[in-house]
Amino acid sequence: MEPVPMLLAMTYRAMGDQFHDRLAQIGLEPLRPAHGYVFRFLKAKRATTVDIGQHLGVTKQAAAKIVNELDEWGYVLREPHPADKRAQYVTLTTKGRDYLKFADNLWSDLEQEMADAIGQQTLDTIRTGLAAYLQHVHGEDQPGLRPVW
Amino acid sequence: MEPVPMLLAMTYRAMGDQFHDRLAQIGLEPLRPAHGYVFRFLKAKRATTVDIGQHLGVTKQAAAKIVNELDEWGYVLREPHPADKRAQYVTLTTKGRDYLKFADNLWSDLEQEMADAIGQQTLDTIRTGLAAYLQHVHGEDQPGLRPVW
DNA sequence: CCCACTAGACAACCAGGTTGACCATATTCT
DNA sequence: AGAATATGGTCAACCTGGTTGTCTAGTGGG
Numbered sequence: 001m002e003p004v005p006m007l008l009a010m011t012y013r014a015m016g017d018q019f020h021d022r023l024a025q026i027g028l029e030p031l032r033p034a035h036g037y038v039f040r041f042l043k044a045k046r047a048t049t050v051d052i053g054q055h056l057g058v059t060k061q062a063a064a065k066i067v068n069e070l071d072e073w074g075y076v077l078r079e080p081h082p083a084d085k086r087a088q089y090v091t092l093t094t095k096g097r098d099y100l101k102f103a104d105n106l107w108s109d110l111e112q113e114m115a116d117a118i119g120q121q122t123l124d125t126i127r128t129g130l131a132a133y134l135q136h137v138h139g140e141d142q143p144g145l146r147p148v149w
Numbered sequence: 150m151e152p153v154p155m156l157l158a159m160t161y162r163a164m165g166d167q168f169h170d171r172l173a174q175i176g177l178e179p180l181r182p183a184h185g186y187v188f189r190f191l192k193a194k195r196a197t198t199v200d201i202g203q204h205l206g207v208t209k210q211a212a213a214k215i216v217n218e219l220d221e222w223g224y225v226l227r228e229p230h231p232a233d234k235r236a237q238y239v240t241l242t243t244k245g246r247d248y249l250k251f252a253d254n255l256w257s258d259l260e261q262e263m264a265d266a267i268g269q270q271t272l273d274t275i276r277t278g279l280a281a282y283l284q285h286v287h288g289e290d291q292p293g294l295r296p297v298w
Numbered sequence: 299c300c301c302a303c304t305a306g307a308c309a310a311c312c313a314g315g316t317t318g319a320c321c322a323t324a325t326t327c328t
Numbered sequence: 329a330g331a332a333t334a335t336g337g338t339c340a341a342c343c344t345g346g347t348t349g350t351c352t353a354g355t356g357g358g
Contacts, residue, residue, distance in 0.1 A: 003256050004263070004272070005168075006186075007279040008161040014286045015154045032345095037155075050305060062346055064306070086305040086354045107152050114153070117285040122278040123153070129271040130156040136266040137163050181314095199336060211315055213337070235323045235336040 015110055022106060028099070029073055034066055039092065039100040042076070048087050075099060164259055171255060177248070178222055183215055188241065188249040191225070197236050224248060 016033065023031070034056060041047060041055050053063030067090055070076040075096035081087035092100070115123045165182065172180070183205060190196060190204050202212030216239055219225040224245035230236035241249070264272045 002276075002280065004260055004276055005161055005164045005256070007276060007283070008157045008164075010283055011279045012154055012157040012161060014283060015157075018286075019154075034345095048305070058345090059347065060306075061308090061348085065345075081305090084305075084355070086352095088306080107154070111153055114282055118278045118281045122274055122281075125271055125274045126278050127151075127153055127156060129267045129275050130160045131151065132267045132271075133263055134156070134159055134163060137167075183314095197336070207314095208316065209337075210317085210339090214314075230336090233324070233336075235321095237337080 015114070018110055019103075019106060023103075026102075028102075029075075031099070035070060035075075036100075036103055038066060038070065039075070039096060039103070042090060042092050043097070043100060046089050046091070048081070049090060050087075052090065070096070164263070167259055168252075168255060172252075177251075180248070184219060184224075185249075185252055187215060187219065188224070188245060188252070191239060191241050192246070192249060195238050195240070197230070198239060199236075201239065219245070 037056060038052055041052060045051075047055070049063050049067050050060045052067065053060040056063060056066075067076065067078075071078065074093060076090055077093055078088040078090055081089055111123070186205060187201055190201060194200075196204070198212050198216050199209045201216065202209040205212060205215075216225065216227075220227065223242060225239055226242055227237040227239055230238055260272070
Protein backbone atom coordinates (compact mmCIF):
# COMPACT_ATOMS: atom_id res chain seq x y z
CA MET A 1 0.00 0.00 0.00
CA GLU A 2 1.16 3.40 -0.82
CA PRO A 3 2.77 5.28 2.03
CA VAL A 4 0.68 8.22 3.15
CA PRO A 5 3.26 10.90 2.28
CA MET A 6 3.31 9.61 -1.27
CA LEU A 7 -0.45 9.94 -1.45
CA LEU A 8 -0.22 13.46 -0.10
CA ALA A 9 2.34 14.43 -2.70
CA MET A 10 0.48 12.85 -5.57
CA THR A 11 -2.80 14.41 -4.60
CA TYR A 12 -1.22 17.81 -4.17
CA ARG A 13 0.26 17.53 -7.60
CA ALA A 14 -2.92 16.27 -9.17
CA MET A 15 -4.87 19.21 -7.84
CA GLY A 16 -2.13 21.69 -8.63
CA ASP A 17 -1.86 20.43 -12.20
CA GLN A 18 -5.56 20.79 -12.77
CA PHE A 19 -5.48 24.27 -11.33
CA HIS A 20 -2.64 25.21 -13.58
CA ASP A 21 -4.23 23.71 -16.67
CA ARG A 22 -7.48 25.55 -16.22
CA LEU A 23 -5.66 28.78 -15.55
CA ALA A 24 -3.65 28.32 -18.72
CA GLN A 25 -6.85 27.79 -20.68
CA ILE A 26 -7.99 31.24 -19.62
CA GLY A 27 -4.64 32.53 -20.81
CA LEU A 28 -3.41 34.04 -17.57
CA GLU A 29 0.21 34.80 -16.71
CA PRO A 30 2.28 31.78 -15.73
CA LEU A 31 2.01 32.34 -11.99
CA ARG A 32 3.48 29.73 -9.71
CA PRO A 33 2.00 28.50 -6.46
CA ALA A 34 4.32 30.73 -4.47
CA HIS A 35 2.74 33.75 -6.12
CA GLY A 36 -0.67 32.64 -5.03
CA TYR A 37 0.53 32.20 -1.47
CA VAL A 38 1.88 35.72 -1.57
CA PHE A 39 -1.47 37.07 -2.70
CA ARG A 40 -3.26 35.30 0.04
CA PHE A 41 -0.78 36.61 2.57
CA LEU A 42 -0.99 40.18 1.33
CA LYS A 43 -4.73 40.09 1.45
CA ALA A 44 -4.58 39.19 5.11
CA LYS A 45 -2.03 41.77 6.25
CA ARG A 46 0.23 44.60 5.18
CA ALA A 47 3.64 43.16 4.66
CA THR A 48 7.14 43.94 3.50
CA THR A 49 9.33 41.75 1.32
CA VAL A 50 11.04 40.44 4.42
CA ASP A 51 7.70 39.50 5.94
CA ILE A 52 6.82 37.63 2.78
CA GLY A 53 10.07 35.72 2.78
CA GLN A 54 9.43 34.70 6.34
CA HIS A 55 5.94 33.57 5.55
CA LEU A 56 7.07 31.51 2.58
CA GLY A 57 10.02 30.15 4.47
CA VAL A 58 12.62 31.42 2.00
CA THR A 59 15.35 34.04 2.19
CA LYS A 60 14.45 37.67 1.72
CA GLN A 61 16.40 37.64 -1.54
CA ALA A 62 14.25 34.87 -2.95
CA ALA A 63 11.17 36.73 -1.78
CA ALA A 64 12.46 39.89 -3.46
CA LYS A 65 12.68 38.08 -6.79
CA ILE A 66 9.11 36.97 -6.51
CA VAL A 67 7.93 40.43 -5.56
CA ASN A 68 9.83 41.89 -8.51
CA GLU A 69 8.06 39.62 -10.93
CA LEU A 70 4.69 40.38 -9.46
CA ASP A 71 5.48 44.06 -9.65
CA GLU A 72 6.54 43.89 -13.30
CA TRP A 73 3.37 42.04 -14.14
CA GLY A 74 1.27 44.60 -12.32
CA TYR A 75 -0.18 42.37 -9.64
CA VAL A 76 1.47 44.22 -6.84
CA LEU A 77 3.09 47.54 -6.04
CA ARG A 78 5.43 48.92 -3.45
CA GLU A 79 4.59 51.92 -1.34
CA PRO A 80 6.75 53.68 1.19
CA HIS A 81 6.52 52.57 4.75
CA PRO A 82 5.11 55.42 6.80
CA ALA A 83 7.44 55.01 9.75
CA ASP A 84 10.55 53.34 8.33
CA LYS A 85 12.32 54.90 5.38
CA ARG A 86 14.16 51.71 4.57
CA ALA A 87 11.08 49.58 4.26
CA GLN A 88 8.34 49.31 1.66
CA TYR A 89 4.92 47.83 1.99
CA VAL A 90 3.97 45.46 -0.78
CA THR A 91 0.31 45.77 -1.66
CA LEU A 92 -2.04 44.10 -4.09
CA THR A 93 -3.24 46.05 -7.09
CA THR A 94 -6.75 45.65 -8.42
CA LYS A 95 -5.36 43.19 -10.93
CA GLY A 96 -3.87 41.27 -8.04
CA ARG A 97 -7.11 41.15 -6.11
CA ASP A 98 -9.00 40.07 -9.20
CA TYR A 99 -6.55 37.28 -9.78
CA LEU A 100 -6.85 36.11 -6.22
CA LYS A 101 -10.61 36.09 -6.42
CA PHE A 102 -10.52 34.11 -9.64
CA ALA A 103 -8.02 31.66 -8.21
CA ASP A 104 -10.05 31.18 -5.06
CA ASN A 105 -13.08 30.29 -7.11
CA LEU A 106 -11.06 27.84 -9.11
CA TRP A 107 -9.72 26.21 -5.98
CA SER A 108 -13.12 25.83 -4.48
CA ASP A 109 -14.37 24.34 -7.75
CA LEU A 110 -11.63 21.77 -7.53
CA GLU A 111 -12.39 21.08 -3.93
CA GLN A 112 -16.02 20.64 -4.78
CA GLU A 113 -15.13 18.15 -7.49
CA MET A 114 -13.07 16.31 -4.97
CA ALA A 115 -16.01 16.26 -2.60
CA ASP A 116 -18.20 14.91 -5.38
CA ALA A 117 -15.68 12.20 -6.10
CA ILE A 118 -14.99 10.96 -2.61
CA GLY A 119 -17.83 12.36 -0.52
CA GLN A 120 -18.13 15.60 1.37
CA GLN A 121 -17.75 13.87 4.67
CA THR A 122 -14.54 12.15 3.68
CA LEU A 123 -13.15 15.44 2.48
CA ASP A 124 -14.04 17.09 5.77
CA THR A 125 -12.30 14.32 7.65
CA ILE A 126 -9.21 14.78 5.55
CA ARG A 127 -9.21 18.50 6.15
CA THR A 128 -9.62 18.32 9.89
CA GLY A 129 -7.34 15.33 10.20
CA LEU A 130 -4.45 16.99 8.43
CA ALA A 131 -4.99 20.22 10.31
CA ALA A 132 -4.94 18.31 13.57
CA TYR A 133 -1.72 16.58 12.62
CA LEU A 134 -0.03 19.84 11.76
CA GLN A 135 -1.21 21.28 15.02
CA HIS A 136 0.20 18.26 16.78
CA VAL A 137 3.58 18.55 15.08
CA HIS A 138 4.15 22.27 15.08
CA GLY A 139 1.98 23.56 17.87
CA GLU A 140 0.85 27.15 17.49
CA ASP A 141 3.64 28.62 15.41
CA GLN A 142 3.28 26.95 12.04
CA PRO A 143 6.41 27.33 9.91
CA GLY A 144 6.49 28.83 6.43
CA LEU A 145 5.06 26.80 3.57
CA ARG A 146 8.48 26.37 2.00
CA PRO A 147 9.01 23.83 -0.73
CA VAL A 148 6.95 21.40 -2.26
CA TRP A 149 5.97 24.09 -4.80
CA MET B 150 -9.95 27.99 6.32
CA GLU B 151 -6.94 26.62 4.72
CA PRO B 152 -7.41 25.30 1.22
CA VAL B 153 -6.98 21.53 1.07
CA PRO B 154 -3.98 21.56 -1.29
CA MET B 155 -2.15 23.78 1.17
CA LEU B 156 -2.82 21.29 3.93
CA LEU B 157 -1.58 18.48 1.73
CA ALA B 158 1.63 20.31 0.99
CA MET B 159 2.26 21.30 4.57
CA THR B 160 1.61 17.82 5.87
CA TYR B 161 3.82 16.27 3.24
CA ARG B 162 6.60 18.61 4.22
CA ALA B 163 6.10 18.07 7.91
CA MET B 164 6.40 14.32 7.52
CA GLY B 165 9.25 14.55 5.08
CA ASP B 166 11.19 16.86 7.35
CA GLN B 167 10.82 14.53 10.27
CA PHE B 168 11.91 11.62 8.14
CA HIS B 169 14.93 13.51 6.99
CA ASP B 170 15.87 14.67 10.48
CA ARG B 171 15.78 11.19 11.95
CA LEU B 172 17.76 9.82 9.06
CA ALA B 173 20.37 12.51 9.56
CA GLN B 174 20.63 11.58 13.23
CA ILE B 175 21.64 8.08 12.22
CA GLY B 176 24.23 9.68 9.98
CA LEU B 177 23.09 8.25 6.67
CA GLU B 178 23.94 9.65 3.24
CA PRO B 179 21.94 12.71 2.23
CA LEU B 180 19.45 10.84 0.10
CA ARG B 181 16.58 12.78 -1.35
CA PRO B 182 12.99 11.59 -1.69
CA ALA B 183 13.55 10.78 -5.35
CA HIS B 184 16.19 8.26 -4.33
CA GLY B 185 13.75 6.53 -2.07
CA TYR B 186 11.20 6.35 -4.84
CA VAL B 187 13.80 4.74 -7.06
CA PHE B 188 14.53 2.11 -4.43
CA ARG B 189 10.91 1.29 -4.07
CA PHE B 190 10.55 1.03 -7.82
CA LEU B 191 13.60 -1.18 -8.25
CA LYS B 192 12.42 -3.48 -5.55
CA ALA B 193 9.20 -4.02 -7.45
CA LYS B 194 10.65 -4.63 -10.92
CA ARG B 195 13.80 -4.84 -12.97
CA ALA B 196 14.28 -1.53 -14.64
CA THR B 197 16.61 0.50 -16.83
CA THR B 198 17.46 4.15 -16.37
CA VAL B 199 14.86 5.07 -18.93
CA ASP B 200 12.22 3.12 -17.02
CA ILE B 201 13.16 4.98 -13.88
CA GLY B 202 12.89 8.34 -15.55
CA GLN B 203 9.46 7.40 -16.78
CA HIS B 204 8.38 6.29 -13.37
CA LEU B 205 9.61 9.47 -11.73
CA GLY B 206 8.21 11.60 -14.49
CA VAL B 207 11.53 13.18 -15.43
CA THR B 208 13.78 12.99 -18.49
CA LYS B 209 16.12 10.08 -18.87
CA GLN B 210 19.03 12.46 -18.39
CA ALA B 211 17.76 13.53 -15.00
CA ALA B 212 17.19 9.90 -14.09
CA ALA B 213 20.72 9.07 -15.20
CA LYS B 214 22.13 11.64 -12.78
CA ILE B 215 20.23 10.09 -9.93
CA VAL B 216 21.33 6.60 -10.86
CA ASN B 217 24.93 7.77 -11.09
CA GLU B 218 24.82 9.10 -7.56
CA LEU B 219 23.26 5.96 -6.23
CA ASP B 220 25.88 3.94 -8.03
CA GLU B 221 28.77 5.98 -6.62
CA TRP B 222 27.35 5.60 -3.15
CA GLY B 223 27.00 1.88 -3.60
CA TYR B 224 23.25 1.60 -3.30
CA VAL B 225 22.80 0.34 -6.79
CA LEU B 226 24.69 -1.24 -9.64
CA ARG B 227 24.28 -1.67 -13.38
CA GLU B 228 24.33 -5.00 -15.09
CA PRO B 229 24.12 -5.77 -18.78
CA HIS B 230 20.73 -6.36 -20.27
CA PRO B 231 20.52 -9.94 -21.50
CA ALA B 232 18.74 -9.20 -24.74
CA ASP B 233 19.64 -5.61 -25.58
CA LYS B 234 23.27 -4.61 -25.81
CA ARG B 235 22.42 -0.94 -25.47
CA ALA B 236 20.55 -1.28 -22.23
CA GLN B 237 21.56 -1.88 -18.62
CA TYR B 238 19.46 -3.07 -15.75
CA VAL B 239 19.79 -1.06 -12.59
CA THR B 240 19.59 -3.25 -9.50
CA LEU B 241 19.70 -2.70 -5.77
CA THR B 242 22.77 -3.77 -3.86
CA THR B 243 22.51 -5.21 -0.37
CA LYS B 244 23.25 -1.75 0.95
CA GLY B 245 20.37 -0.48 -1.11
CA ARG B 246 17.96 -3.09 0.16
CA ASP B 247 19.03 -2.41 3.75
CA TYR B 248 18.45 1.26 3.31
CA LEU B 249 15.02 0.65 1.89
CA LYS B 250 14.09 -1.58 4.76
CA PHE B 251 15.30 0.97 7.26
CA ALA B 252 13.43 3.75 5.52
CA ASP B 253 10.25 1.72 5.37
CA ASN B 254 10.40 1.17 9.11
CA LEU B 255 10.93 4.86 9.66
CA TRP B 256 7.98 5.73 7.49
CA SER B 257 5.71 3.38 9.28
CA ASP B 258 6.88 4.79 12.60
CA LEU B 259 5.90 8.22 11.41
CA GLU B 260 2.60 6.96 10.15
CA GLN B 261 1.95 5.32 13.49
CA GLU B 262 2.70 8.58 15.26
CA MET B 263 0.26 10.26 12.97
CA ALA B 264 -2.32 7.64 13.81
CA ASP B 265 -1.69 8.23 17.50
CA ALA B 266 -2.13 11.94 17.04
CA ILE B 267 -5.31 12.00 14.98
CA GLY B 268 -6.76 8.53 15.39
CA GLN B 269 -6.25 5.39 13.36
CA GLN B 270 -9.65 5.68 11.82
CA THR B 271 -9.09 9.22 10.63
CA LEU B 272 -5.81 8.19 9.10
CA ASP B 273 -7.47 5.32 7.30
CA THR B 274 -10.09 7.65 5.93
CA ILE B 275 -7.39 9.98 4.69
CA ARG B 276 -5.56 7.17 3.00
CA THR B 277 -8.53 5.70 1.23
CA GLY B 278 -9.98 9.10 0.45
CA LEU B 279 -6.85 10.34 -1.28
CA ALA B 280 -6.39 7.08 -3.11
CA ALA B 281 -9.96 7.27 -4.34
CA TYR B 282 -9.45 10.81 -5.54
CA LEU B 283 -6.33 9.87 -7.47
CA GLN B 284 -8.17 6.95 -8.96
CA HIS B 285 -10.94 9.31 -9.94
CA VAL B 286 -8.59 11.80 -11.57
CA HIS B 287 -6.14 9.53 -13.33
CA GLY B 288 -7.98 6.27 -13.75
CA GLU B 289 -5.78 3.24 -13.97
CA ASP B 290 -2.60 4.69 -15.39
CA GLN B 291 -1.26 6.84 -12.61
CA PRO B 292 1.40 9.25 -13.87
CA GLY B 293 4.93 9.52 -12.48
CA LEU B 294 5.39 11.08 -9.09
CA ARG B 295 7.20 14.03 -10.53
CA PRO B 296 7.75 17.07 -8.43
CA VAL B 297 6.88 18.04 -5.15
CA TRP B 298 10.15 16.44 -3.96
C1' DC C 299 26.03 59.90 20.34
C1' DC C 300 27.20 55.13 19.51
C1' DC C 301 26.64 50.80 18.32
C1' DA C 302 24.09 46.81 17.20
C1' DC C 303 20.51 45.57 14.24
C1' DT C 304 17.43 45.49 10.06
C1' DA C 305 15.23 46.43 5.03
C1' DG C 306 16.49 46.04 0.82
C1' DA C 307 19.64 45.61 -3.40
C1' DC C 308 23.46 43.45 -5.97
C1' DA C 309 26.32 39.62 -7.22
C1' DA C 310 28.22 35.07 -7.33
C1' DC C 311 27.03 30.53 -6.89
C1' DC C 312 24.53 25.90 -6.65
C1' DA C 313 21.15 22.04 -7.37
C1' DG C 314 18.27 19.77 -10.04
C1' DG C 315 16.04 19.83 -13.56
C1' DT C 316 15.60 20.81 -19.18
C1' DT C 317 16.71 20.57 -24.33
C1' DG C 318 19.53 19.08 -28.07
C1' DA C 319 22.97 16.32 -30.31
C1' DC C 320 25.13 12.10 -30.77
C1' DC C 321 26.49 6.92 -31.05
C1' DA C 322 25.39 2.18 -31.06
C1' DT C 323 22.08 -1.15 -31.18
C1' DA C 324 17.13 -2.76 -32.17
C1' DT C 325 13.11 -2.97 -34.84
C1' DT C 326 10.13 -2.42 -38.68
C1' DC C 327 8.97 -1.92 -43.42
C1' DT C 328 9.36 -2.99 -48.30
C1' DA D 329 18.55 -8.21 -47.20
C1' DG D 330 18.81 -3.42 -46.73
C1' DA D 331 17.05 1.09 -45.62
C1' DA D 332 14.58 3.89 -42.56
C1' DT D 333 13.22 4.65 -38.10
C1' DA D 334 13.08 4.23 -33.10
C1' DT D 335 15.39 3.57 -28.61
C1' DG D 336 19.06 3.22 -24.53
C1' DG D 337 22.64 5.74 -22.86
C1' DT D 338 25.93 9.67 -22.61
C1' DC D 339 27.69 14.40 -23.10
C1' DA D 340 27.22 19.30 -22.99
C1' DA D 341 24.92 23.72 -22.73
C1' DC D 342 21.44 26.04 -20.50
C1' DC D 343 17.36 27.62 -17.22
C1' DT D 344 15.00 28.29 -12.87
C1' DG D 345 14.55 29.11 -8.38
C1' DG D 346 16.64 28.93 -4.74
C1' DT D 347 21.24 29.96 -1.63
C1' DT D 348 25.16 32.74 0.74
C1' DG D 349 27.76 36.85 1.25
C1' DT D 350 28.38 41.74 1.04
C1' DC D 351 26.93 46.38 1.00
C1' DT D 352 24.22 50.78 1.96
C1' DA D 353 20.96 53.44 4.35
C1' DG D 354 18.02 53.87 8.05
C1' DT D 355 16.44 52.48 12.96
C1' DG D 356 16.50 52.49 17.87
C1' DG D 357 18.11 51.28 22.63
C1' DG D 358 21.68 52.40 26.16
